[in-house]
Amino acid sequence: MSSFDIPEIVRQLRVVRDQWREKQNRTDTEFREFPSRDAVTGAVEALKGVLFPLRLGPPELRHASEDFYVGHTLDAALHVLQAQARIELHYRQRGGAVSESDIDAQALNAIHAFAHSLPQLRQLLDTDVLAAFQGDPAARSVDEVVLSYPGVLALIHHRLAHTLYRLQLPLLARIVSELAHSQTGIDIHPGAQIGPGCFIDHGTGVVIGETAQIGSNVRIYQAVTLGAKRFPKDAQGHLQKGWARHPIVQDDVVIYAGATILGRVTIGRGAVIGGNVWITDDVPAGANVTQARLQRDTDAAPSVAVQAPADEARATA
Structure with a gap:
């Protein structure tokens, strides 16, 4: 038996939640309201492996199975993002006249466009990696830059987040950018426009x-x-x-x-x-x-x- 008054604390927390939801006119709790930070985190980690499979992918990965890993991982990550995009769109359009099928179509179209942007995004990141390697005399290789430089990590997150931002998914974008912020101390809003060859040195x-x-x-x-x-x-x-x-x-x-x-x-x-x-x-x-x-x-x-x-x-x- 618990030595804490768990039932009473649970009751009081429910009262506080209900009061907040009533003030915010959020009384329809049939569906999940917000994207899952954990789900987005998992998708972003997978996408980093998709973009740089032999450096940010699983340790057992070898060149011979690189394409299989990228295809399988990408498909899973995109389905996660599609589900989270649907939740964000449903949240933003709650109370409106948009049908569930319209929301499904919007989420699919957005993540479809996101997926097809990834090759160009990888090319853009390559310019950032080269800028860091060429701009830092302490850098011994481009691999060291990808694996360990916080500025590069922040830019990987930012370029993913900025793509989501342009596709009208600002909440997912903000989650992606804040994941890098918490890891690196570099705070880039997903709306910021950053050209190729950016080098954020040290970065904190x-x-x-x-x-x-x-x-x-x-x-x-x-x-x-x-x-x-x-x-x-x-x-x-x-x-x-x-x-x-x-x-x-x-x-x-x-x-x-x-x-x-x-x-x-x-x-x-x-x-x-x-x-x-x-x-x-x-x-x-x-x-x-x-x-x-x-x-x-x-x-x-x-x-x-x-x-x-x-x-x-x-x-x-």
């Missing part, structure tokens, strides 16, 4: 917001924030959602550790952003932004110096 504390746009061959170091500067509210006092509020980072930019870039600003092609700077204005292409000096007042942010690219400096001399 990196935050990339929903509407950020990152070009090709961009290098980002730890503790970098690409965030929003302000959060306007509507007439009812609720935060407005969906508007472009995060930075645009053009091709070949390097952003060093601790830099904070806020708002819908543009970091021009080839710019170098030094460590621990605070940026809320556009940076021209080829510029070099560094801290000009340190403030003695600890409440004040350090000022920054923007060194114009050579061509621009000559033109204004």
